[in-house]
Amino acid sequence: xxxxxxxxxxxxxxxxxxxxxxxxxxxxxxxxxxxxxxxxxxxxxxxxxxxxxxxxxxxxxxxxxxxxxxxxxxxxxxxxxxxxxxxxxxxxxxxxxxxxxxxxxxxxxxxxxxxxxxxxxxxxxxxxxxxxxxxxxxxxxxxxxxxxxxxxxxxxxxxxxxxxxxxxxxxxxxxxxxxxxxxxxxxxxx
Amino acid sequence: xxxxxxxxxxxxxxxxxxxxxxxxxxxxxxxxxxxxxxxxxxxxxxxxxxxxxxxxxxxxxxxxxxxxxxxxxxxxxxxxxxxxxxxxxxxxxxxxxxxxxxxxxxxxxxxxxxxxxxxxxxxxxxxxxxxxxxxxxxxxxxxxxxxxxxxxxxxxx
Numbered sequence: 001x002x003x004x005x006x007x008x009x010x011x012x013x014x015x016x017x018x019x020x021x022x023x024x025x026x027x028x029x030x031x032x033x034x035x036x037x038x039x040x041x042x043x044x045x046x047x048x049x050x051x052x053x054x055x056x057x058x059x060x061x062x063x064x065x066x067x068x069x070x071x072x073x074x075x076x077x078x079x080x081x082x083x084x085x086x087x088x089x090x091x092x093x094x095x096x097x098x099x100x101x102x103x104x105x106x107x108x109x110x111x112x113x114x115x116x117x118x119x120x121x122x123x124x125x126x127x128x129x130x131x132x133x134x135x136x137x138x139x140x141x142x143x144x145x146x147x148x149x150x151x152x153x154x155x156x157x158x159x160x161x162x163x164x165x166x167x168x169x170x171x172x173x174x175x176x177x178x179x180x181x182x183x184x185x186x187x188x189x190x
Numbered sequence: 191x192x193x194x195x196x197x198x199x200x201x202x203x204x205x206x207x208x209x210x211x212x213x214x215x216x217x218x219x220x221x222x223x224x225x226x227x228x229x230x231x232x233x234x235x236x237x238x239x240x241x242x243x244x245x246x247x248x249x250x251x252x253x254x255x256x257x258x259x260x261x262x263x264x265x266x267x268x269x270x271x272x273x274x275x276x277x278x279x280x281x282x283x284x285x286x287x288x289x290x291x292x293x294x295x296x297x298x299x300x301x302x303x304x305x306x307x308x309x310x311x312x313x314x315x316x317x318x319x320x321x322x323x324x325x326x327x328x329x330x331x332x333x334x335x336x337x338x339x340x341x342x343x344x345x346x347x
Contacts, residue, residue, distance in 0.1 A: 005311075028240055034281035102253055140254055147279040149237035149251050 033166035034147050040161045041145035048098050048134035049117060055135050057161050064164075064188045065093035066180075067155040068130070068171075069137075069148050072123045073101055077152040080170040085128030087176070092184065096134035099143055099151045111138070156180065158187040216260055223263050230259050230272055233287060237280050 040057040047053035068084065070077035088094055098120070103111060113136075120134070137143050146155065149168065156165035165183045167175070218224040231245035236252045244252040244259075255276065262272045276284050288294045 031237075031283045032281050034277065034279055101250060140250070144251075144254050144258060145279060147237070147281070149280070150249070 029168055031168075033163075035155070035163045035166055038163055040157060040163060041142065043142045043145070045097075045135040045137055045142060048096070048120060048136040051113060051136070055133075060095070060157070061161045062159055063093055064156065064158045064184065065095050065132075066184070067095050067097055067157050069097045069099050069143060069146075069151050069153040069155075071099045071101065071151050072119050074099075074151040076170045078123060078127055080152060080172065081124070081127035081130060083172060083176075084130030087171075088130045093132055094130045096131040097142065098134050098136045099140060099148070100136065100138045102140075154180070156183055156187060219264070226269055227260060227263055230263075230269065231256055233285060234259070234273075234276055235284050235286050237284055243286065 040060070042057060043055075045055050047055060066084075066087075070081075072078065084094055098116075100111070100116070103109075116136075124131070135142075140148075146163070147166070152170055154165075154167045154171055155163050158164050164187045165180060167180060169175070171180065216224075216227070218227065228245070232243050234244045234255060236242045236244050236247040236249055236255075238249040238251045239247050242249075242252075244255045258275070259272060262275060267275075273285060282289060288297070290298070
């Protein structure tokens with residue numbers, strides 16, 4: 001009994017050290033997504049480039065694709081455009097969800113679609129265009145329903161419109177190979 | 191006089207700029223709704239920032255969640271309905287009061303278990319000690335002790 005008790009502080013110390021050490025290398029932004037394995041929430045969003053075209057969950061069914069939340073105002077999103085464009089060349093279908101920022105009536109110019117379209121066009125020409133098309137989430141309503149906390153975020157949506165993966169942060173070759181590619185392959189072939 | 195007008199101008203510039211920064215005042219149907227709004231925005235956690243509630247945060251997602259909370263309150267939704275709405279979208283992470291489930295149960299159970307373990311160890315040690323001291327005294331008779339003392343004394347010069 002004595003001998004066992006003698007080692008208790010040492011074991012407790014080691015356990016605490018391991019616990020804190022694992023905290024050092026964990027990502028504080030990583031959290032469980034609440035939208036996994038649920039159907040896409042209901043929405044009707046206009047196409048960014050052809051505003052007369054309205055996208056609904058029904059129209060997006062039929063093929064597994066990546067839903068990439070982005071904006072030209074977001075540097076990390078711009079940085080990942082090039083790699084995403086490469087993925088598109090490899091046959092990955094990517095749909096953009098344009099995350100428009102709220103405007104302060106005192107400081108910002110009112111929303112202007114033509115200016116935004118031009119801005120987006122310029123960015124995509126510069127960095128590469130990974131998108132089949134973009135949906136404009138002007139009030140960020142679909143983003144809120146999907147549990148988006150910022151940009152960039154990426155979802156994998158399967159052919160039946162079910163959310164299968166939710167990635168917070170950018171997509172780079174490492175993230176794609178280790179995390180998203182296996183999931184994409186898994187849900188592409190039902 | 192000139193100084194006074196300068197001061198007036200200064201005040202005007204100061205307060206007009208304060209006006210420009212101040213946010214719009216939210217209108218509620220009653221005091222209850224206003225309190226619910228303040229309570230909820232203090233309890234809901236910004237999913238983008240580390241450890242800030244949405245009342246305290248300027249992140250876009252916090253602004254949107256505040257707006258949604260306000261809208262739902264005006265629609266007459268209850269506190270639980272609004273919490274469920276947010277937890278449905280952002281997970282348990284978004285509420286500062288964690289639910290009791292099989293993962294979080296340890297938060298309440300562990301301190302109790304540690305306390306219990308300490309109590310049991312304390313009781314066991316105490317009872318061992320009294321038994322141990324009895325055992326040490328009993329077999330040594332008075333005579334043996336006298337002998338030992340005598341031997342010890344005889345060694346001394």
